[in-house]
Amino acid sequence: MAAVRVKKIEAEKAKRILKREGIYDGKRRPRRDKEHILLPITDPEKAQSLGFEVVDVELPLRPERQIYKNLESILKEKFTEEELNFLRRYDVIGDIAVIQIPPEIEHRERDIVDALLKVHPFLKVIAKKGFHRGTFRIREYSIIWGERRLTTVHKENGVDIKVDLSKVFFNPRMKGERYRLARLVNDGEKILLMFAGILPYALVIARYKAAEITAVELNEYAVKLGLENIEMNKKKLKGSIRVIQGDVFEVVPRLGTFDRVISPTPKGVDALRLAIEKAEKWVHYYDFIHENKLKEFEERIIKECRELGKECEIKIKKVSDYKPHVFKVCADIRLF
Ligand SMILES: C[S@@+](CC[C@H](N)C(=O)[O-])C[C@H]1O[C@@H](n2cnc3c(N)ncnc32)[C@H](O)[C@@H]1O
Structure with a gap:
């Protein structure tokens, strides 16, 4: 190695x-x-x-990779290499494991459940995950083992996040991104968080920085959970979070400007111009971009900034794979 x-x-x-x-x-x-x-x-x-x-040199796997390796080594005893290729990475959210099981290996569900329980004996629910759907980007799940619920409390970056996977979007894989942004924020900043969901970004930032965060989310149930999450973490938060329920494209134009705007943009939505318009210093804009279109994306950001009378410096970070050759990216845009 x-x-x-x-x-x-x-x-x-x-x-x-x-x-x-x-x-x-x-x-x-x-x-x-x-x-x-x-x-x-x-x-x-x-x-x-x-x-x-x-x-x-022998460098250890990160813990989540190690866990996956543990699962893989158990599965290897029972599955062929070809079958294993069908099993994608899984996630553990609180005491719920969610895993993609394609039709080709659906008949091996019991073995997959046994392997997951061996690696994570604390699990109470195992669910099969489908795709994100609709404006609220909720995934489809079917419970294949354990209690009949999709609610849990997930711990991440020093905060507790109450989740209901049947009613809201939540992606535990963005944990590193949330911490990265929290480290970039300075105490005293005014931050706008668009498409805020159940507030994972807001909570992690407010946990570490005395920032004043305004969060906007359309899904009423996500707002309700978000408010419960603020209450549950209130003793740990250095910053403050104000939540506005409504459509970003109606609510945000009526707000003033912010030091920093964060947009964990839902797939298929374009809020780039609005994010740049409302930011004075920084924008962190998430989008899904084909690897051949990264330059085009950067050029579009420059064009939008210029049209709004702003100059910018841009760093585009690949955050995760979305599908072959398409990445979820975050454009860190510094405005002048
Ligand atoms: C990709 S999710 C991100 C949620 C959250 N920031 C997170 O990281 O867990 C996008 C969120 O935007 C919300 N949403 C979709 N369209 C919206 C709109 N027009 N105005 C406000 N929120 C919207 C969805 O309900 C969903 O919670």
């Missing part, structure tokens, strides 16, 4: 280069000693050609 060895003060820059070149191994944990850091990579030859010192 390979890693590059860099001085600690050069770590962030090196990581950026490795990520840009697509050879940073995000599944593994970096290791630090007094002065250096070992950054996991997937392509030692390429790292060497970029001038990095490459070392051979």
Whole structure:
């Protein structure tokens, strides 16, 4: 297994280069000693050609990957390689596991349930997940084992999040993104969170920063859960959260401007211009973009900014795979 060895003060820059070149191994944990850091990579030859010192070292998998590996090793005893390829990654939300089981291996459901229970003995519900649907982006689930409920409390980044998967959108895989944004925010900032859902972004930011957050969400039930989530976490929050129930495109134009606008935009919705219009310093705009259209996306952001009389600097980060060649991305836009 390979890693590059860099001085600690050069770590962030090196990581950026490795990520840009697509050879940073995000599944593994970096290791630090007094002065250096070992950054996991997937392509030692390429790292060497970029001038990095490459070392051979065993770096541990990140815990969620390790859990998946544990599941995989149990499944391997019972499933063929071909069958295993059908099983995508699963998520654990509170005490509920959600997993995609395609028709090809539906007949092996019992074995999958047994394996999940071995890896996560605390589970109370196992549900099969379908696709996100409609304006509220709610997934379809069918419970295949355990209690007949899709409500739970999920712990993430030091906050408790009450979830009802049958009525609201929630994606536990955005945990890292939420923490990343929380670290970027400064105390005292005024933040607009569009498409706020049950408030996972707002809660994590307010947990760590004394920011004043205005959150807008259309789904009445998500707003109700969001308010319960504020109440449940109120002793831990440094910042404040105000929730407005309504359509972003009706509510936001009536609001003033904010230091920072965050838009976890639902698939198929275009709120880029509105986000830029309402931001004074920063926009974090999520979208789903084909890898061949990243440049076009960047050019569109520049065009929208110019039309609104603003200059900008843009960094586009691939957040997750959506489907082959299409990524969920976050455009971090700095405005001048
Ligand atoms: C992709 S989800 C993100 C939710 C939340 N930010 C999160 O990360 O869990 C998009 C959210 O936007 C809400 N939504 C969709 N259209 C909307 C609109 N026009 N105005 C306000 N909220 C909307 C949906 O109900 C959903 O909760």
